Amino acid sequence: MFPAVAYCMLDSGIIHEREQPACAGFGIEYMSRKTKVSFYKPQISDLWFREAMMADPETMSYNNAWGGTIPFPREDWGDWYDYWVRNPEGRFYRYITTGESRSFAGEAAWRYDEERGIYITDIIIAAKCRGQGYGRAGLELLCEAAKKAGITELYDDIAIDNPGVNLFLQCGFREEYRTDEVIMVKRVL
Numbered sequence: 001m002f003p004a005v006a007y008c009m010l011d012s013g014i015i016h017e018r019e020q021p022a023c024a025g026f027g028i029e030y031m032s033r034k035t036k037v038s039f040y041k042p043q044i045s046d047l048w049f050r051e052a053m054m055a056d057p058e059t060m061s062y063n064n065a066w067g068g069t070i071p072f073p074r075e076d077w078g079d080w081y082d083y084w085v086r087n088p089e090g091r092f093y094r095y096i097t098t099g100e101s102r103s104f105a106g107e108a109a110w111r112y113d114e115e116r117g118i119y120i121t122d123i124i125i126a127a128k129c130r131g132q133g134y135g136r137a138g139l140e141l142l143c144e145a146a147k148k149a150g151i152t153e154l155y156d157d158i159a160i161d162n163p164g165v166n167l168f169l170q171c172g173f174r175e176e177y178r179t180d181e182v183i184m185v186k187r188v189l
Contacts, residue, residue, distance in 0.1 A: 035133030039094035058127035
């Protein structure tokens with residue numbers, strides 16, 4: 001069960017916030033054709049979902065070029081949560097939830113890469129939720145949240161063998177360059 005959440009509705013490309021008193025999270029809703037997703041600001045106790053995704057070889061298959069699964073043990077949750085959720089300076093992190101059930105389907109994030117001077121995206125959809133439009137809807141929602149935060153361009157460096165690059169291209173990202181290892185994509189917001 002989710003705590004009270006303040007939702008933003010996308011209406012003609014504009015995000016409208018509706019505040020709810022004592023809300024424990026922040027969400028944004030997006031409807032893409034028949035796929036409805038929301039953003040949910042996870043509580044630290046919700047990080048079991050991230051731990052499960054990071055440990056699932058099928059979900060993390062996109063990351064095979066860099067080692068596949070990623071350990072995310074419970075003892076690391078506090079520091080990670082402080083960095084990404086409690087003190088998100090230059091960062092944004094939310095769970096992607098599905099339709100009316102608000103089940104967790106994946107995660108969406110952006111962060112400022114100081115070395116390159118760009119904002120990098122992160123979209124991961126749990127393998128069992130793929131092929132249902134959650135990645136596309138989540139990526140569009142992430143772009144809207146970044147634009148609302150004043151970001152004018154988003155990038156992602158995607159492994160050369162990752163078919164997920166097609167999702168980015170379908171969502172308005174353009175290839176900036178490619179190497180033997182990555183394809184760098186960019187979207188002007």
